[in-house]
Amino acid sequence: EPEVTQTPSHQVTQMGQEVILRCVPISNHLYFYWYRQILGQKVEFLVSFYNNEISEKSEIFDDQFSVERPDGSNFTLKIRSTKLEDSAMYFCATSSGGAREQFFGPGTRLTVL
Amino acid sequence: AQSVTQLGSHVSVSEGALVLLRCNYSSSVPPYLFWYVQYPNQGLQLLLKYTSAATLVKGINGFEAEFKKSETSFHLTKPSAHMSDAAEYFCAVRDSGGGADGLTFGKGTHLIIQP
Numbered sequence: 001e002p003e004v005t006q007t008p009s010h011q012v013t014q015m016g017q018e019v020i021l022r023c024v025p026i027s028n029h030l031y032f033y034w035y036r037q038i039l040g041q042k043v044e045f046l047v048s049f050y051n052n053e054i055s056e057k058s059e060i061f062d063d064q065f066s067v068e069r070p071d072g073s074n075f076t077l078k079i080r081s082t083k084l085e086d087s088a089m090y091f092c093a094t095s096s097g098g099a100r101e102q103f104f105g106p107g108t109r110l111t112v113l
Numbered sequence: 114a115q116s117v118t119q120l121g122s123h124v125s126v127s128e129g130a131l132v133l134l135r136c137n138y139s140s141s142v143p144p145y146l147f148w149y150v151q152y153p154n155q156g157l158q159l160l161l162k163y164t165s166a167a168t169l170v171k172g173i174n175g176f177e178a179e180f181k182k183s184e185t186s187f188h189l190t191k192p193s194a195h196m197s198d199a200a201e202y203f204c205a206v207r208d209s210g211g212g213a214d215g216l217t218f219g220k221g222t223h224l225i226i227q228p
Contacts, residue, residue: 004156031213033215033216035215042203042218042219042220042221043203043205043216043218043221044218045215045216045217045218046215047215048213048214048215049213050213055213056213056214056215058215091156091157093157101147101159101162102159103159104156104157105156106155106156107156
């Protein structure tokens with residue numbers, strides 16, 4: 001069964017450093033999303049991406065964040081200058097669109113020290 | 114704006130008993146509704162979804178949910194709990210718009226199964 005994969009599974013970084021989180025979507029999916037889950041809290045939508053551009057973003061997705069699909073396969077989330085409060089589990093999700101469900105990857109746990 | 118309320122951050126049931134996890138939503142347009150399950154240290158797995166077809170939706174692992182527009186509810190049930198059902202359950206809503214819409218999640222309900 002096709003699945004969404006994410007790397008790395010765990011990333012530890014120092015405050016102020018840049019991090020890139022990677023996701024490989026399910027091959028025929030067209031819509032890509034990033035969500036985050038701070039420990040003990042609910043899953044929060046960050047951004048959706050379609051046709052090589054951002055479709056929708058939340059208030060959380062400020063100028064520190066960016067997304068791209070650099071090589072037509074990977075879908076990345078970059079955090080330019082990490083803060084302590086960026087520590088969270090980051091989930092990538094993909095969908096074939098319309099009313100179709102979003103399939104989630106296993107997540108990357110980001111720890112900012 | 115959409116929102117989801119899950120009543121009860123923790124629900125404990127005995128093995129073999131009925132499972133009922135509550136979800137109420139608010140949406141300005143007909144919603145799409147989802148239940149996801151998260152096992153420890155894993156991602157989110159879709160249990161079932163409502164997309165304006167049948168109001169009673171059957172999902173995986175014996176779970177089902179009923180969409181009640183008049184009550185703005187989408188409660189999740191399972192007739193007989195199994196130890197393997199112990200997990201975190203999230204209700205989510207999305208406007209019935211295009212595929213780019215993000216999901217709005219509830220805070221989650223931790224289901225505990227007592228032997």
